[in-house]
Amino acid sequence: MSSLRAKMQDVFNEPACEQNRGKDAKARKEGCSKPLTPGAAAGGCAFDGAKIVLQPITDVAHLVHAPLACEGNSWDNRGAASSGPTLWRTSFTTDLTELDVVMGQGERKLFKAIREIKEAYGPPAIFVYPTCVAALIGDDIEAVCKRAAEKFGLPVVPVNAPGFVGSKNLGNKLAGEALLEHVIGTVEPDDAGPYDINILGEFNLSGEFWLVKPLLDRLGIRVRACIPGDARYFDIACAHRARAAMMVCSTALINLARKMEQRWDIPFFEGSFYGITDTSEALRQISKLLVKKGADPEILDRTEALIAEEEAIAWKKLAAYRPRLEGKRVLLNTGGVKSWSVGHALMEIGIEIVGTSVKKSTVEDKERIKQILKDENHMFEQMAPRELYTMLSEHKADIMLSGGRTQFIALKAKTPWLDINQERQHPYAGYDGMVELVRQIDLAIHNPIWRQVREPAPWDCRPAMKDELPSTKSETATVQAFKKFAGTTADDFGEC
Known part of the structure; x- marks a missing residue:
């Protein structure tokens, strides 16, 4: 102890x-x-x-x-x-x-x-x-x-x-x-190279990292260890021979990144693979760190060429969604790095962020939010379920992106909801992940079920009966009610 x-x-x-x-x-x-x-x-x-x-x-x-x-x-x-x-x-x-x-x-x-x-x-x-x-x-x-x-x-x-x-x-x-x-440093690799990096705090949720790794492979950059997503013990044991590192979630593993820099001189930066701009910037930062550690500077030009190609493809795919989503309002009830990275990604196609949670966000995360949203009033540490319900029921947001804990608040308020946390079923990282995220938001907002559930329930529409059928004293109340209903048509019911 x-x-x-x-x-x-x-x-x-x-x-x-x-x-x-x-x-x-x-x-x-x-x-x-x-x-x-x-x-x-x-x-x-x-x-x-x-x-x-x-x-x-x-x-x-x-x-x-x-x-x-x-x-x-x-x-x-x-x-x-x-x-x-x-x-x-x-x-x-x-x-x-x-x-x-x-x-x-x-x-x-x-x-x-x-x-x-x-x-x-x-x-x-x-x-x-x-x-x-x-x-x-x-x-x-x-x-x-x-x-x-x-x-x-x-x-x-x-x-x-x-x-x-x-x-x-x-x-x-x-x-x-x-x-x-x-673990780290217990095995010496025999294939260490100048383009080896570590990715820290990446969990490969729904296979997200698999959308990013092919980009690094095309640049000749090898991921020595992704900790912990889709990791192998031997790779982590050899992680001390990487030349640079990217920190995805500093809230979880900032101590690991700092101590690896102290012990083995592995410089790191904090970045995000959510959104087109942030993915491109992460690729640039990785290449710059590798060059500082001795890699050939020509990787910088190859990185820019790759970014230009992938951004053009992604923006072309997103153009189809812009007319349908531009001006839509999103409430982000998440935390950590997603509090700013997802918001920044959505704003790139004209979506408005009406609020974002900063729970579990670091000081650096909050500073990024301020730079992106330009308004601290859109930041909240924690919103009570009653306040969250009020905001959604008053239609101050067109959709809420959050974890499974608050999904039922959105559903009760008859507001579209999309899972953005660890239980999600779709990968949202990288260029292709951004397109998938926008596609899922479009599907959720324009799902016809929301128009239906917002209509008054049939039992709230009191029918206006016309002439009643004659009844006798010997008839029971049930028989009289049945005859009354059988004698009506669709035109006999009033408006809701």
């Missing part, structure tokens, strides 16, 4: 974070998480955050040392995609029970589980995640992992991020610390 406290303190004191540098010593120790409200959802724990960052490493076995529910609640909670191995789709847990806790069998059970995974699957490495129960009973995870690695001849990586230590974002950073301490 002492080593865990030291790591947490190091993460809290992140010098690459401008917001952190502006705090005093006391505030810096408290980290960035807001105090939790009793009875309110915390938005994920540290274990959840660590699992999010590391599970997309596709050829590794991910073993959760905890009761069964911890693994069940965290498994496959993001739509990351793999181009090869499927071992990461298999759920492994030691399934700690009350008897294991009382009898002190946790460490023995963990060692046995590691042996079974090694014999049954033969993975290149096993990542072990202790959660709250394992940490509270004092299981020495690092000692067990070290002994298992010596015994079975494969890396067994302890990921010390039990849920009670903090928020999901803290877990993201602790996962980066685990990679730095136990």
Whole structure:
């Protein structure tokens, strides 16, 4: 636990974070998480955050040392995609029970589980995640992992991020610390070249990175490691030999990028693959960093040629959507890098951003939003569901882009909604991804179902009956009602 406290303190004191540098010593120790409200959802724990960052490493076995529910609640909670191995789709847990806790069998059970995974699957490495129960009973995870690695001849990586230590974002950073301490730099590649880069904080959601990688391949740029999207253990172990790096989500892995720059002189920049302009700028920045590290300057000209070609194709495809979408109003209820990158991408084709959430956004993210929107009133930290519903029901936005948590607010307000978070089914990165995003927005806004659901319900339209059929005293009320209805036609009903 002492080593865990030291790591947490190091993460809290992140010098690459401008917001952190502006705090005093006391505030810096408290980290960035807001105090939790009793009875309110915390938005994920540290274990959840660590699992999010590391599970997309596709050829590794991910073993959760905890009761069964911890693994069940965290498994496959993001739509990351793999181009090869499927071992990461298999759920492994030691399934700690009350008897294991009382009898002190946790460490023995963990060692046995590691042996079974090694014999049954033969993975290149096993990542072990202790959660709250394992940490509270004092299981020495690092000692067990070290002994298992010596015994079975494969890396067994302890990921010390039990849920009670903090928020999901803290877990993201602790996962980066685990990679730095136990994985990166442990293998020396024999094919290192001047055009090798790392992509950090890219999760390959719905296969998004596969829309960007072909662009880099055409430039002769090799992605040494994409952490964590569609990653392989060996690639991450060799990541220290890359010449440059791009940080996609600094909120999650800024500590990893900074320490790799310090240890192995790998310069990095923060960019985005959302939108035509941002994708082009990211390609330019990658090429410039490589040239600074010794690559042939001719890559700059090839990059500009590629950008000109791809932008022309993308703008030609988007031209068909501009008349249908220009002037439409979008509410972005997301956070992090998407708070500005998606908004900037949509504004390029004439869509108006009426509001964007800055929850989980860094100081740099907020500055970019101010430059793009030119109005701080369009930024909100958090909007209560009632306020969100009011805004949508008053038709102040034509569509909302958000995660699944708020979709039902939009549907209740009879407003089109599109998933922009990790559960999305379509890739939106790169030039082709931008075209797909605009296409999905167009489909959502112009779906005829919205005209229908906004009309008054049939039962709210009171029919105006004409002449009633004669009835006798012997008829029941049901028979009289049936005769009344049978004697009417479509013309007998009044207007809504």
